[in-house]
Amino acid sequence: MTEADFPHGPVTDPASVxxxxxxxxxxLTARAALDADALALTAxxxxxxxxxLPQVVAGACVAAYVSGGSEPGTRPLLDALRERGVRVLLPVLLPDDDLDWAEYAGPEALTEGLRRTLQPATPALGVDAVADADVVLVPGVAVSATGHRMGRGGGSYDRALARVDGAFVAVLLHPxxxxxxxxxxxxxxxxxxxxTRDGVVVLAP
Structure with a gap:
């Protein structure tokens, strides 16, 4: 499936929605019950x-994101990747819900974007920059045993992942x-x- 299959955003079925x-x-109700200690341990x-991960080595490129609220935390990870010499790309939410990308230059170089998301203040690289990633880490709220991920409903990451070819793609979740x-x-x-905090679960399509 390619981006051309849904050029105007996701096609939705009422029953599935x-x-x-x-x-x-x-x-999200279950996530709201998690306390700060549990979230810190998860991060x-x-x-x-x-x-x-064997794909995460010095010189690799990892596309990730800045977590918020009760999402599995990514803040410690982002800085650890930079310290290892990994190039980190973070999303920049666009008005049409697509994702541009920019390099992570540290927590002091984050700024508030659309819908109060945090994004890099570094120059935007274009929506196709995610194709440079060796590893793509995406948010979600659930995933099936066959790898079908469910996000927040905007379709942003489905559009971004349609541009990825050959990268290792993983969703960060609670167990x-x-x-x-x-x-x-x-x-x-x-x-x-x-x-998850318990480890890596390989999913079979």
Whole structure:
């Protein structure tokens, strides 16, 4: 599937949309119950699991994102990747919900973007820059055993992943969000693995 399959954003089926809303609501309710200590531990363990990936070596390129709220934390990971000499790309949300990309230059070089997302203040590289990544780490709220990821509903990452070819793609989740029954739509992109505080779960399409 390519970006041309949904040039104006995701194609949605009403039944799938309703099922996704229900699953999203359940997951976000569970996330809201997580305390600060649990979230901090998750961020530390995610950092360690990602750094242990064979694809993450000095000189590699990793596309990631700045986590927020009760999402599995990425802040420790982003700085650890830079310290290792990994080039880190972060998304810049565009008005049409597509994603541009820019290099991460440290926490002091982050600025607020659309919908209060944090993004790099460095120059934007274009929507196709994600194709440079050896590893792509994406947010989500659930993933099936076959790698079908469910996000927040905007379709941003489905569009971005349609531009990726050959990279290792993983969604960062909490343990109870892996192996869920995720409704699948035409535009949905699959991921290779889920990474939680407990480790890396390889998903089979």
């Amino acid at each position: 309703a099922a996704k809303k229900a699953l999203r609501r359940d997951v 530390e363990r995610l950092r360690d699991h990602v750094l242990a 109870g969000e892996v192996g869920r029954r995720v409704p699948v739509e035409l535009h949905d992109q699959v991921v290779d693995a889920a990474i």
